[in-house]
Amino acid sequence: MSQAPGPLWSIITNRFKxxxxxxxxxxxxxxxxxxxxLNFALPKIAVALGPSAAEQLWVIDAYSLVLAGLLITMGTLGDRVGYRRLLCVGCTGFAIISIAIVFSRQAWHLIAGRAVLGLFGAMILPTTLALIRTVFDDREExxxxxxxxxxxxxxxAAAGPLLGGVLLQFFSWQSVFLVAVPFLLxxxxLSPMIPESPRQAGLSIDYVSILLSLGAMTGVMLSLKHLATVGVDAYAIVGMVVGLGTGIAFVQRQRRLEEPLLDLELFDSSTFSVSITVNLVSLGALIGFLFFATQLLQLVLGLSPIAASLILVPGQVCAVAAGLAIVPIAQRVAPNVVIPACLYVAAGAFAVMALFTATALIVGVAFVLLNAAVAAITSVSNDLVLSAVPADKAGSASSVSETAYEVGVVLGTSLVGGAVAAGYRLSLVLPGGIEDDAAALAVTLGGAHSLAQDLxxxxxxxxxEAANTAFSGGVAVTSGLVAGLIVLFALYARWGLRRA
Incomplete structure (x- = not known):
């Protein structure tokens, strides 16, 4: 007696799916x-366009700030105009702006282009997850x-440094933007083969809510980035106050509107709320790990960018395997067991960094554990996000999930990176004979190595050697703290998902 084909085979043999x-x-x-x-292209961009230090930061931040600020808006817009239509607009715009950036002649051209890329990127991410609900009505598929x-x-996220290192080894900085074309064409x-999603006809869009959501995300994220790089000062405090105040105003306005930009009733589901929190924590842990791991490999261990990126390849391969292998497990094991178990593995990755001397092998092993755990978590949690809401709310739910990822990126860099930087500064012992002006350059690991070359x-x-020892010590202490926090979130997930 023949068995029915599995969900993977059903997808492969159906050309539309x-x-x-x-x-x-x-x-x-x-x-x-x-x-x-883009991180790997900054040195070449600095030579070609001559941006100031502030402009170099904005080259990176302009994209993520606009992307995070508009995700909720674009998710709701997809509910109303159709996910496929919004995805096609986003991809077309992303490709055109990527090509236009190649012709940048000044730093502000590149910054403006990155900001517009963030706009179109915000159209892409929530609509792709929401389209899964439209294309695959079978739960297992x-x-x-x-x-x-x-x-x-x-x-x-993990392959970006590897691809960037390879491209920049042979081509100019513009090559990292031309990558968009072969992906999006x-x-x-293929888009005409995909059915359009059902739309919520007749609903209006509240532009005041759009401005409030953008202001809230921008204020909080700018403040967190400033805290990580400069520390606590008036700029960081004002940015956080403005961001939180605008966020509170946004929430209050959504409660009053008959057609809110963000349906706060989504958070009445504990499954939805816990899954969103787990998404934020898991990606924050991954980005925070990459932040200090790349510095460990290149500056402390002295590897070239390509060699450092190759150390991370096994983790990327394991992420692909874990993301798919978790599916049959999730069909048989409850979410309040699967997700905490994966979080424990992620905590184990940071425990490895805390307990063992940071060698290339240790970094590679820890990244395998962490990236595989995050891939598995992301597969299960986003399935829960889509399953916990009605089909016509899939865009809004997806946008909240994507916003959590972007916030996780900022928190991972700011909190994990900031903790490592603080541990480095507190434990760094400068050798005698270094003048105060020169010593100020050693407040970062990169600055210390640059200063060492001039001595x-x-x-x-x-x-x-002193800088490497201080940085490695900061990584060990921070990794221990992060491991403990992830264990606490695993316990929270086990409790919150007990009814899923």
Missing amino acids: LAGLLMILLPVLLVTLDNTI RRIAVAAWATCLTLG PMLL PAEAGAVLA
Whole structure:
């Protein structure tokens, strides 16, 4: 007696569903790659365009700030105009602006282009997850699709440095932007094969809510970034107060509106709320790990950018495997067991960094554990997000999930990176004979290594060794703290998902 084909085989043999899956995955991979690939291009951009230090930060931040600020808006807009239509607009705009950025002649051209890319990126991410609900009505097929989507999300974030390093080894900085074209053209060609999602006809869009959501996200994220790089000052405090105040005004306005931009009733589901929190924590942990791991590999261990990125390849491969392998497990094991178990594995990755001397092998092993755990978590949690809400709210729910990811990116860099930086500054012991003006350059690991190159050979070697020891110590202490926090979130997830 023959068995019915499995959900994966059903997707592969159905050309419409396979086309839909490819249409969903290609832009997700691109947008997440774009979040991390640019870091490797900054040195070449600095030579070509001569940006100031502040402008270099804005080259990175302009994209993520606009993207995070508009995700909720675009998710709700997708509910009202159709996910496929909004995805096609986003992909077309993303490709055009990526090509236009190649012709930048001044730093502000690049900053403006990155901000517009954030606008179109905000159209792409929530609509791709929401389209899964439209294309895959079968629960088991949807789990496979969500797993593939989640794998692309984590794979793109981790593969950005590798792809950037390879491209910049052979081509100019413009090459990192031209990557968009081969990703997005096939998606646009496949789009006619995908049915449009049902729309909430007749609903209006509240533009005041859009401005409030953008102001809230921008204020909080700018403040967190400033706290991580400069510390507590008036700018950081004012930014946080403005962001939180605007956020409170946004929530109050949504409660009063008959047609809110964000349906706060989504959070009445504990499954939805816990899944969103887990998404934020897991991606924050991954980005925070990448923040200090890349510095460990390149500055402390002295590896080249390509060699450092190759250390992370096994973790990327394991993420793909874990994201798909978790699907049959999630079909049989309750979410309040699966997700906490994955969080414990993620905590174990940071425990490895806390307990063992940071070598290339230790970093690689820890990244395998962490990236596999995050990929598995993302697959299960986003399936829960989509299943916990009505089909016509899929865009709004997806946008909240994506916003949590973007906030996780900022928190991972700001909190984990800030803790490592604080531990480094507190434990750094400068060798004698360094003037105060020069010592100020050593407040970061990169600055210390740059200063060491300008000192006499013996003094430079002593300074570099002291900086490496201080940074490694900061990583160990921070990793121990992060491991403990992840365990606490695992207990919270077990309690909150007990009814899922």
